[in-house]
Amino acid sequence: MATNDASILSSYRELTMINAQHGISLVQHIATGRVYALKTLDVYNAEVYRYLRENPVKGIPEIEEVIEQDGHLTVIEEYISGQTLRSILENGNLFTETDAVRIIEELCGILKNLHGADPPIIHRDIKPDNIMVTPDGSIRLLDMDAARLVRDKKSADTDLIGTVGYAAPEQYGFGTSDERTDIYSLGVVLCELVTGHFAKERMPVGRLGKIIRKCTQIDPANRYKNVQELQIALSVFDTGFRDDSVQSAWKKYAPPGFRSGKPANILISIFVYAALLSLSLDYKAEGLPPGVPTNACRAIYLVMGLVMLLFTANYLDVWRLLRIDRIRNMWIRTIVVLAVDCILAGLMILLMIFAAVITGGYS
Numbered sequence: 001m002a003t004n005d006a007s008i009l010s011s012y013r014e015l016t017m018i019n020a021q022h023g024i025s026l027v028q029h030i031a032t033g034r035v036y037a038l039k040t041l042d043v044y045n046a047e048v049y050r051y052l053r054e055n056p057v058k059g060i061p062e063i064e065e066v067i068e069q070d071g072h073l074t075v076i077e078e079y080i081s082g083q084t085l086r087s088i089l090e091n092g093n094l095f096t097e098t099d100a101v102r103i104i105e106e107l108c109g110i111l112k113n114l115h116g117a118d119p120p121i122i123h124r125d126i127k128p129d130n131i132m133v134t135p136d137g138s139i140r141l142l143d144m145d146a147a148r149l150v151r152d153k154k155s156a157d158t159d160l161i162g163t164v165g166y167a168a169p170e171q172y173g174f175g176t177s178d179e180r181t182d183i184y185s186l187g188v189v190l191c192e193l194v195t196g197h198f199a200k201e202r203m204p205v206g207r208l209g210k211i212i213r214k215c216t217q218i219d220p221a222n223r224y225k226n227v228q229e230l231q232i233a234l235s236v237f238d239t240g241f242r243d244d245s246v247q248s249a250w251k252k253y254a255p256p257g258f259r260s261g262k263p264a265n266i267l268i269s270i271f272v273y274a275a276l277l278s279l280s281l282d283y284k285a286e287g288l289p290p291g292v293p294t295n296a297c298r299a300i301y302l303v304m305g306l307v308m309l310l311f312t313a314n315y316l317d318v319w320r321l322l323r324i325d326r327i328r329n330m331w332i333r334t335i336v337v338l339a340v341d342c343i344l345a346g347l348m349i350l351l352m353i354f355a356a357v358i359t360g361g362y363s
Contacts, residue, residue: 025039059110101208184217277302280305
């Protein structure tokens with residue numbers, strides 16, 4: 001290590017190791033008393049960190065020192081306190097669409113400055129682990145270790161860096177990274193904040209689902225071409241559902257099948273509800289004693305049928321109460337939903353027996 005580099009590092013004393021797996025420790029500058037995060041990297045782009053040291057970007061930790069030696073990069077940067085989105089999600093908390101949109105809008109503002117650098121900087125590892133919510137509620141984008149400068153239009157990325165599930169296809173040799181690579185990851189994160197799942201597992205309905213679907217297109221040409229376009233799409237979504245109380249209430253409380261506004265979905269839903277009503281009215285209460293009021297059984301049949309239908313469609317996000325939305329595996333989630341439906345069906349039978357008892361049908 002060069003004498004000057006050694007002198008720089010000697011100006012700091014280590015306070016504690018905050019992430020041993022990633023080699024991140026908390027250090028304090030001896031002269032000023034300021035606290036920083038120090039990390040030692042084996043995979044990195046030193047040019048990105050040097051650029052950010054000379055050209056700080058709001059929302060990115062300020063870079064204090066960058067030292068490259070023997071195939072390692074030591075970075076001393078601003079220490080950001082708060083909670084990562086990953087820790088919030090792992091505690092069983094999801095975000096409302098309003099809060100999730102706000103977070104992505106703030107990230108778009110940060111990326112606008114990164115993508116607008118000369119040459120543009122692509123983050124390439126946007127995920128809940130690298131997004132911090134500070135105590136004042138602002139958003140910070142961490143970990144520039146996978147970032148790259150876009151100097152030319154290569155045919156494909158040569159360094160396959162990213163996190164499975166969040167990395168765009170072009171990061172794995174199917175093209176070259178550009179601004180749309182980060183937009184893909186933003187779409188995945190937005191979906192996970194709202195549903196707890198990747199876009200390929202579960203997609204929100206309505207306008208938000210359309211935005212996520214466009215962000216996560218396999219072909220970059222079919223995504224938003226830059227974060228400004230994504231911001232415009234989010235602002236339209238925002239205006240439609242945050243400020244318009246009537247439309248917002250409809251989106252929240254409309255019965256399953258009607259919220260999307262698609263004619264095909266509405267027609268199918270009308271048929272399903274009509275079929276349930278018809279089955280309820282035709283119910284003969286067979287097997288129960290003659291003294292049991294048929295209309296009471298029909299009412300129980302209709303109400304419990306609606307309850308099962310609404311539960312299966314996750315009306316008012318009821319799955320969140322039972323933590324069903326946290327189950328990533330689609331088949332396991334389906335089995336759990338069917339099991340609850342069976343319990344509800346059993347409850348319906350018990351209610352009918354209770355009706356028989358209180359009306360004297362059973363002695």
